Amino acid sequence: MAPISLYIVEDELIIAHDLKNKFLELGYEVYGIDAKGENAIENIANLQETNKEPDIVIMDVKLAGNIDGIETARILTENYNCGIIFLTSLNKNEVFSKSFSLKPYAYLFKPVDIDQIRAAIEVANYQRNLEITNERIISELKNEIEQRKKAEKERNQRLQERIRAEQKVNQLLKQKHNMELDLINRELATSSIFISQKNKIIGLIRKDMNRLLKKEKPINKVEVARVLKTIDENIKFDNDWYRIKAHFEKIHPGFFDRLRKKFPQLTPNDHKLAALLRMNLATKEISHILKITSPSTEISRIRLRKKLELPKGINLTQFICEV
Numbered sequence: 001m002a003p004i005s006l007y008i009v010e011d012e013l014i015i016a017h018d019l020k021n022k023f024l025e026l027g028y029e030v031y032g033i034d035a036k037g038e039n040a041i042e043n044i045a046n047l048q049e050t051n052k053e054p055d056i057v058i059m060d061v062k063l064a065g066n067i068d069g070i071e072t073a074r075i076l077t078e079n080y081n082c083g084i085i086f087l088t089s090l091n092k093n094e095v096f097s098k099s100f101s102l103k104p105y106a107y108l109f110k111p112v113d114i115d116q117i118r119a120a121i122e123v124a125n126y127q128r129n130l131e132i133t134n135e136r137i138i139s140e141l142k143n144e145i146e147q148r149k150k151a152e153k154e155r156n157q158r159l160q161e162r163i164r165a166e167q168k169v170n171q172l173l174k175q176k177h178n179m180e181l182d183l184i185n186r187e188l189a190t191s192s193i194f195i196s197q198k199n200k201i202i203g204l205i206r207k208d209m210n211r212l213l214k215k216e217k218p219i220n221k222v223e224v225a226r227v228l229k230t231i232d233e234n235i236k237f238d239n240d241w242y243r244i245k246a247h248f249e250k251i252h253p254g255f256f257d258r259l260r261k262k263f264p265q266l267t268p269n270d271h272k273l274a275a276l277l278r279m280n281l282a283t284k285e286i287s288h289i290l291k292i293t294s295p296s297t298e299i300s301r302i303r304l305r306k307k308l309e310l311p312k313g314i315n316l317t318q319f320i321c322e323v
Contacts, residue, residue, distance in 0.1 A: 003028055003029050004028050004029070004055050004056065004122075005028070005030075005031055005052070005054045005056075006023055006028050006029065006030050006055070006056050006057070006121070007030070007031050007032050007034075007043075007044060007047075007056075007057045007058070008020060008023075008032070008033045008057075008058045009033075009034050009037065009040045009057060009058065009059045009060060009063065009069065009072060010035065010060045010087065011060055011062060011064040012035075013033070015110075016033045019117075020033060022114050026114075028121070031047055032044075032047070032054075035063065035064045035065070036063055036064050036066075037063045037065050037066075037067040037068065037069060037072030037075075038065050038066060038067060038072075039065065040057070040072055040076075041072060041076065044057070044076060044080060045079075045080075048080060053080055053081060053082060054082050055082060055083065055125055055128060056084075056085055056121055056125060056128070057076060057082050057083070057084050057085070058085050058087055058117075059072065059073050059084050059085065059086055059087065059104075060086075060088060061087075061088035061099070062088065069086065069088070070098050070099045070102070073102050073104065074102055077102055077103075083105045083124050083125070083128040084102060084105060085104060085105055085106045085107075085108060085117075085120055085121065085124055086104050086107045086108065087108045087109075087110065087112065087117075088107070088109060088110065089109065105120070105124030105127055105128065106124055108120055205227065208226065208227045209227065212227070248278075248279075255275070255278060255323065256271055256275075258323050259271060259274060259323060262323065263307065265307055266307055269300075270303075270307065272290070273286070273290075274304065274323075276290075277320045277321075278320050278321060278323075280321070283297050283298065283301075301316060304316065
């Protein structure tokens, strides 16, 4: 175990050297002697740079320099880790009142008994080591607490990020679900347009057939031709396009405006085909509605793809649905 290191600040050099010799005999190390407080502060600072800061400073209250021992002790305790033992011949009450806030390890009054000062040094060193150990333990505990707080904060951040990610996924799933419901509702509404149109045609035919059946005379070719004419007139897509278009725009608002803005080169027939594709109708259904063959419908689809400048691999119907 390393011997206790001391530093003597005493304005009477005879006393200082006498103490040094006695301390050396007792096995202590003496790093230096000073008669002035400012010199002691400077020399102890130099010692600290070489890792030889003294454990205990024996400090006389009355010094030869510009600052007394109490002020010197205050500066040392604020800047260094050395303990203070005051050595003085001044009035006890005066010394106590001026130095109590510095919390020195002991007060020794001249003339000093060597056994008394030895006991004070040993007790002071023990208290100092105990304080240093406590400070180290407290520092380690604070550091551990900070590390735990940091780890807890990181865990909370990861938890919050996971919660936000789950919320985002749930939100996207909800949006997807709403979009699917909306698509189903639109498809149902689209189907209702054509069901309504078919019901209208059937109703007109039924009315004509009932009228013919009520006649007592046999049905002639002219009357049959009239019924066929009613069918032909109502089955033509162009006749009801504007009504169907009005219904379509209620279900898909702004569809034709977006088409015209993005693709001004499209014709009205292209708009009709795009609307039927947007209704998610099959080629056979589109052919029946437009009164053209399935190959003609495919040709119309190819022409529409070229006008839209769609590359291979892009589904035409899906593209139209996203317009």
